[in-house]
Amino acid sequence: MTPWVKICGATRPADIDLLAGAGVDLVGLWHGVPGGHAELGIGALAALAHAAATAGLRPVLVTLQTTAAAIRQVLSAARLGWVQLHGYQPPGTVHALKAADDNLRVIKVLHVRAGDCLERTLIRAYERAGADYFLLDSVTEHGRLGSTAQALDVTVVLALADLISRPFLLAGGITADRAGQLLQVSGHPRFLGIDVDTGARGSDARLDPTRIADIRRAWPPSLRVAAQR
Numbered sequence: 078m079t080p081w082v083k084i085c086g087a088t089r090p091a092d093i094d095l096l097a098g099a100g101v102d103l104v105g106l107w108h109g110v111p112g113g114h115a116e117l118g119i120g121a122l123a124a125l126a127h128a129a130a131t132a133g134l135r136p137v138l139v140t141l142q143t144t145a146a147a148i149r150q151v152l153s154a155a156r157l158g159w160v161q162l163h164g165y166q167p168p169g170t171v172h173a174l175k176a177a178d179d180n181l182r183v184i185k186v187l188h189v190r191a192g193d194c195l196e197r198t199l200i201r202a203y204e205r206a207g208a209d210y211f212l213l214d215s216v217t218e219h220g221r222l223g224s225t226a227q228a229l230d231v232t233v234v235l236a237l238a239d240l241i242s243r244p245f246l247l248a249g250g251i252t253a254d255r256a257g258q259l260l261q262v263s264g265h266p267r268f269l270g271i272d273v274d275t276g277a278r279g280s281d282a283r284l285d286p287t288r289i290a291d292i293r294r295a296w297p298p299s300l301r302v303a304a305q306r
Contacts, residue, residue, distance in 0.1 A: 080263060080296050081270030083246060084289065085139060086115030086279050090128055098291045102270065104134045105161060108151055109142035113272075114282070122204040123188035137161050137184065140260050146174035146214070152181070159211065162186060165195075168202035175207035182209045190216040192233050200241055211241055212272055215249035230298070234262050240293040246271035253291035263296075271296055 084096050085105030096104050106129075107115040108122045117125065122138070129136040138157045141164035142148050146171070152160060161184040162170065185208040188195045190306055194215065195204070203211075213234055215227040228250030238245060244267050247259070251273045262268055273292060279285035 080268060081246070082293055082296050083137070083270060083272045084088070084284065084292075085128075085272060085274040086113075087125060087284065088115050088121075090115065090125070090151040093125060093128045093134065095286055095289065097129075097134055097283055099286065099293050101289065101293065102131050102135060103137050105137050105272070106155075106157075107139045108155075109140035109147070110163070111141070117195065118150065122151070124129050126155045126157050133248075135159060135229060139163055143167075143170060145170050145177070149177055152178075158182060160184070162213075163214075165244070168199055168206040171203055171206035171208050178293055179207075183207065183208045184212050184249075186214050187237065187241075188214060188216045189229055189233060189237070191250075192230060194233075194237055197240075204242055206219055208243060209302045210269060211243050211245040212248050213237055214251070214272070219299055233259055235265065238265045241267065243267065246270045247273045248272035248274075250276065250294075251289070253295035256295035 081102040081279060083103035083105060084101050087093055091160055092258045106117060106125055107113050110116050113242060126136040134156055137159040138152060139161045141168050142146060143164060148160060154180055156157050159182045163186045171185060176185055185203050202260050213229060213255050215229050247262060276287050277284055
C-alpha cells in the first residue's frame with residue numbers, strides 16, 4: 078500500500094498553496110528549532126497553520142523543545158492538533174502532552190546513527206506514554222538532526238519497523254527516485270508514509286513544484302492511508 082506524503086519546512090503562504098495543489102497530506106511547520114532554516118515565530122506559525130488547515134492540509138508542529146508545558150503553549154497559540162517531537166524528548170514529555178489532550182496526535186522521531194537507533198531502549202516507554210506514530214530519521218556522525226539528506230539502510234528500517242508497534246513514517250534522503258528502492262519498506266504493514274525536506278527543494282533551497290509533484294506521483298495516496306486520518 079502507499080503512503081501519506083509529509084513535506085517539512087514551509088515558511089510562506091505560497092508554500093502552503095503549492096503543497097495543497099500538489100495533493101500533499103501533511104506539512105511540517107518548525108518552531109523551537111534553533112538555527113533551523115525554516116524556523117517560524119509564533120505569529121507566522123499560527124498563520125501558516127490556519128492556511129494549511131483551510132487548504133485541506135494537516136499542519137504539524139515540528140519542534141526540538143523538551144518540556145510539555147512549552148510545547149503545549151505553542152500548540153495552543155497556533156491551534157495545532159499534531160506535533161512532531163524531533164529532539165530527544167523523554168517519554169515523560171509524550172505522557173504529559175497526551176494527558177493534557179488525548180486528541181493531540183504525537184509523532185516521536187527515532188534517530189538512527191551509523192545503523193543504531195539511539196532511542197531503542199525507550200521505544201516501549203514511548204508507546205506506553207501514548208506516542209501515536211514514529212518517524213524514522215537519520216543523524217549525521219556529528220549529531221545533526223533533521224534535513225540531513227542521508228538515507229537510512231533498508232535493512233535497518235525494516236528491523237526497527239518490526240520492533241515498534243505504532244505506524245511509522247520514513248525520512249532521510251527521500252526522493253521520487255527512491256520509491257522503487259523502498260518497496261520492502263512501503264509494503265510493511267505499519268508503514269504510514271514519507272517525510273521530505275531536502276528532496277523537495279530546488280537549487281535555491283525553496284520548495285520546488287516539480288520535485289514535489291514527482292514525489293506525489295511516486296508515492297500516490299491510498300484508501301488504507303486515508304482511513305487512518
